[in-house]
Amino acid sequence: MDGILKPETIIFFVLFAVPGIVALYVRAQFLTGRMPPLGEGIVGYVILSLIYHAAIFPFASSFYATPSVRGWYAAGWFSLLFLGPAILGFALGLNIRKGWSKKLLSYLKINTIHPVNSAWDWRFGDCKECWVMAVLKDGTKWYGYLGTDSFMSSDVAERDIFIQHVYDYEGNDKPWTPKNTSVWIAHGEIQSLEFWPRQ
Incomplete structure (x- = not known):
């Protein structure tokens, strides 16, 4: 010592x-x-x-x-x-x-290893406000808006997401209807996330 x-x-x-x-x-x-x-x-x-x-x-x-x-x-x-x-x-x-x-x-046609460890970290590291559809492993779909009050975990062991505004969507190009609620989706429940730019 x-x-x-x-x-x-x-x-x-x-x-x-x-x-x-x-x-x-x-x-x-x-x-x-x-x-x-x-x-x-x-x-x-x-x-x-x-x-x-x-x-x-x-x-x-x-x-x-x-x-x-x-x-x-x-x-x-x-x-x-x-x-x-x-x-x-x-x-x-x-x-x-x-x-x-x-x-x-x-x-220069040189490929290197990306310094960001995962697509999750890369996508949410500089996340701009956008629309999102979260599909869960049981087939449930959540439509929502990711804004400044939303949250995406950066913890490797806890990839959960909080969507600040949730919407109903009936399909057939109908508009999204606000539900005036938010949703937290736990780690391990998400199958895929689809994003649309804010317009």
């Missing part, structure tokens, strides 16, 4: 793990909010921290040349170790949401 709490061990951790942890934590907020445990993710944190330091070094070489925690250097190191990685994580998360790098790689 004493070896872990040595000043040089703490400094090493702060320099070479904290930037990666901060960046991936902010990035995770654009995905599902989940991060691997520290023990499992430490290699990834260190690699991202090293890449970050290599990218930032040309612009902050004076801080690396004369390390200090006094005066403006303290603010500078705080920015280097926390603020900069947070901005990096925001950019990485926004990139995933907007699909910029995915589009570029597709244009």
Whole structure:
């Protein structure tokens, strides 16, 4: 325990793990909010921290040349170790949401593994207001409107959904009739979801 709490061990951790942890934590907020445990993710944190330091070094070489925690250097190191990685994580998360790098790689005919773990997370990660039909495993159909007061779980073990406005639909292109109710559909009951854009 004493070896872990040595000043040089703490400094090493702060320099070479904290930037990666901060960046991936902010990035995770654009995905599902989940991060691997520290023990499992430490290699990834260190690699991202090293890449970050290599990218930032040309612009902050004076801080690396004369390390200090006094005066403006303290603010500078705080920015280097926390603020900069947070901005990096925001950019990485926004990139995933907007699909910029995915589009570029597709244009170059390069296929990569998608960073979002499931179609559920991808569809509901940036869900705009829309109409929905939920078909349950017993054949029941729920017609509704997914708005700002609806909710879709991001928990892997609990893929439930709350539809804020429920409608009756008799088919044959008849209009949907509001029921002035909402519905919660439990995990494991959903067979399929069909979406229509808001009009």
